[in-house]
Amino acid sequence: MLSLYYYPGNASLLPHMMLREIGAEFELRLVDRGQDAQKSPDYLKLNPSGRIPVLIDGDLVLFETAAIVLHLADRFPESGLAPALGTAERSEFYKWIIHLTNTPQTEFRAWFYPHEHVTDEAAAPTVKDAARERLDRMFDVISAQLGDKTWLLGERFSAADLFLFMLVRWGRGMPRPPRSIPNLNALAERVLARPAVQKALEAEGLRAPIF
Template identity: 45%
Template structure:
């Protein structure tokens, strides 16, 4: 059985949705970030990075939500949430998941946690503004790639759609949320209409906006 260490609204959203899509046995262990449980020795033994999510799969511990998502999709190929290995579609799947985590998610970290990088308040404000501008460009780029979809990679629903929708939700506090880009908003609406997404939201006790 899988064990997922998670906290509400974090990057644990993506693997949590995948569990619901696959319908496989799993155990959820909530990590109280407000109580700094992610910095306690017992959790650092699981994930020395002190972040969520962390997945325990047998004797293996995986961290990084995108890596967990790709692993789960490969472990459950019957669900079809990843294109076949060796295809151009698989290459694009890698490309966009890498972009979402390395570029889009990184900009969110700068926006939500500028104090992680800078002590000066004015410089923090400038960093947030820069992150907003980068995110606006990302939504435009992603929207162009998605087009009429219906999914990120065309006709196939994949981990990319789940990961993107998680990030779209994160944009709800920004001056210009991701759903202002029409194609991105339509895709996110399709994902969050799925029963798996709705079950995740109910279990985590979170809302869309």
């Protein structure tokens, strides 16, 4: 059976939503960040970086959110969460997964944890403000690329849309939250309406306002 190590609302939400969309049997294993469980010796054996999530699939122990996304898309091709291998659409899917993980997801680290980027705590607010400015520009670029399409890949829903939904949610506390951009808000609402997404949010105890 698949096992997902998670903490509510963390990056683990993305593979959790995917597993619900797939309909696979899996178990959730809470990594209690409130108790620094991600730094425990047992968890560090699974992910030496001490970050969440980790996916266990048989003998495979996999960390890094984007890697888990691609593994699940390959493992369960019948789910339709990624276009067929070898197609131009699959390459577009790769583009979005890599962009979302390398650009806004990475930038959120500086927004949420600015103290990790300074040696002088007094400088942390400037790091956070600079991250906000960069995130604003990043979401503007994503919005322009999305345009009036239903999903990032056009008319086809994919795991990339789940990824963007999670990032829109993460930005809910920003001065200009991503939901304030009309087409990003509309996409997030479409994702939120999916039954599998509702089940994942309920299982993690995530309540409104979601984003």
